[in-house]
Amino acid sequence: MTDLHLPLDRAAGRLAAQIAAGLRAAVRSGRLAAGTRLPSSRDLSRDLDVSRGVVVAAYEQLVAEGFLLSRRGDGTRVAPLARPDEPAPPRAGTERPPGSPDPSGGPSGHPSGLSPGGPPGGFHLDLWPGAPDLAAFPRGRWLTAVRAVLRTLPNEALAYPDPGGAGALRAELAGYLRRVRAAHAGAGQIVIMNGVAQGLSVLVRQLAGDGHRLLAVEDPTSDRQFPMLDAAGVRLAHVPVDSEGLDVAALARTGARAVLVTPAHQYPTGVVLSPARRAALIAWARDVDGLVLEDDYDAEFRYDREPVGCLQGVDPERVVLLGSVSKSLAPALRLGWVVAPPGVAERLRAHRSRTDLGGPVLEQYALAEFLASGTYDRHLRQMRRQYRSRRDALAEALRAHIPDAVVHGVAAGIHLYVELPPGCDERRVVTDAAKAGVAVAGAAPMWSGARSAHAPPALVLGYARLGEARLAQAAELLGTVITHRAQG
Ligand SMILES: Cc1ncc(COP(=O)(O)O)c(C=O)c1O
Known part of the structure; x- marks a missing residue:
């Protein structure tokens, strides 16, 4: 469908990203209006002379970002919300976004005394979340x-x-x-x-x-x-x-x-x-x-x-x-x-x-x-590979040593949210792990006062700073700590 005007630079590669960028620009500029039906992936791949998978990947990316909607039986359309170049008209009675009256009656603030703090120093195995691999700073x-x-x-x-x-x-x-x-x-x-x-x-x-x-x-x-x-x-x-x-x-x-x-x-x-x-x-x-x-x-x-x-x-x-x-x-x-x-x-x-x-x-x-x-891009590519294998190693070791724990979230970032087996005392696990030389953060301080009492016990584990073998060792020690507690 040539009227989509999606010029491709084949020598530059990453064709799905190029198609997504072209469509994003078209939506933003209003050239593709909300509700517009896009050609099927088969048709567009034929028109652009690329494989169908490339178009499917571009569409999926834009659906995930909210620019496109995909419904069975209705094909792929431009989402009604994706028109950022057209600022929303001011609502009646409001002069400047976002000035507002003082709303009242909302839930209360976080309980005091739950200070974020940080790990006390000197841990053999430091899985405190929040820091990248500082040794890898270029x-x-x-x-x-x-x-x-x-x-x-x-x-x-x-x-x-x-x-x-x-x-x-x-x-x-x-x-x-x-x-x-x-x-x-x-x-x-x-x-x-x-x-x-x-x-x-x-x-x-x-x-x-x-x-x-x-x-x-x-x-x-x-x-x-x-x-x-x-x-x-x-x-x-x-x-x-x-x-x-x-x-x-x-x-x-x-x-x-x-x-x-x-x-x-x-x-x-x-x-x-x-x-x-x-x-x-x-x-x-x-x-x-x-x-x-x-x-x-x-x-x-x-x-x-x-x-x-x-x-x-x-x-x-x-x-x-x-x-x-x-x-x-x-x-x-x-x-x-x-x-x-x-x-x-x-x-x-x-x-x-x-x-x-x-x-x-x-x-x-x-x-x-x-x-x-391009140094920043190169550094990120390198760290992505490293963090990915660290995440995989930690998740696998947790499965082996704490089989009843549940790892939440997608494969991303530099921390894992791990729900502990039911009945575990989160605070005790954190303290016992610290005694065993493993710094971990409990999740309770991150929940609101109202929900922290009911949130399942969980740990937030930062894996960026340890190699795979040490992560496996940390998971094993955590497993031992949890088993001892359960038996004690
Ligand atoms: C979720 C989240 N966002 C932002 C920040 C602050 O990051 P920055 O170092 O960019 O100020 C933190 C700090 O730990 C954080 O936990």
Whole structure:
């Protein structure tokens, strides 16, 4: 069907990704209107002279991202929600998105005293979640990038920076996020922040200032976030997560008009937001004139398939994308970004201008160089292979040593959510494992007060920093700890 205008560069390879990108662009520009029926995979593969599997893969990717709908008997159509270039008309009675009245009566905040903390040091086998393999930080290549920056950077670039971030980094990131995350990103919408944490803190403070005093979060959620969100001045509405991700119907009942989600790989359960829920979440945001804060957690590391594009790419007016290099390179760099509608981005930039005059500049240029030279992509490819075999090794060893445990979530990321056999005392397992030299985190502090008492006992295991043999050893020790407890 030549009128789809999908030019392919056969020499460049990755034909399914090219077809998906072409269709995404067509939907975004409005060239393919909502409801438009696409040709069957057989017809399109014939027209484009590619195998049918290539077209099926492209369609599946776009269905997963929410751009297309596929129904038995009705073929594949453009989804009604996927028209981000057309900002939703303001709802009657609202002047600026997303200003809101103070909703009341939502669920209570997280109980105090559940501090996120970190593992006490000195563990023989450290499976505390949240860090990548720090030993794999590409020191040599980073040094090369910093040298190149220092050789070529004009003196003027050493003055106070653009508070929104170095232009070179914003431009490289925009290209990267468009290419890899299917984001709707221009350099002008990107603000460089000190990690997702700073981006989130500032955004939530601004939302609270606009009247969004209730923020919905996934239940469970990263316990690192609780003190930050608390400090930002919002109350939390904890919304259950099931095997499809955030329960959007439950979200709608909270009265919140802003939500923080981890659609790519929910932290900590490891599930992925399903296509239906993605569509429902966008519909919710439009319906309540609200905002979705998308923490693009673990998006770099999907092992079972191509990563699903970010939600922000589906509706950039309603979704703010937050990302960082904390899991892809190292948290120590404190380099992250926010991709936001222009008004929101400008407020973040103004905040940095008023509060800290911007972030360190040389690291920003070094990251821009990493992106431009392809070094970042190469590093990610290498880490993906490594993390995948570590995940497989840990999952297999857990099956062997704790056969009644259930590993949740998809093959992605750098942690596993492991439901312990029924009757296990989570807290005791964590303590006994620590005595045996294995640092693990219990899941209970990540659940809301209301649900933590009923949540099945579970561990969150970070596997990024140990080789396969040590992961197997850790699983064996955990198995011994659990068996002793059960017998004792
Ligand atoms: C789910 C989640 N998102 C974001 C962050 C913060 O990451 P960053 O280092 O980019 O600030 C954390 C920190 O542990 C986290 O657990």
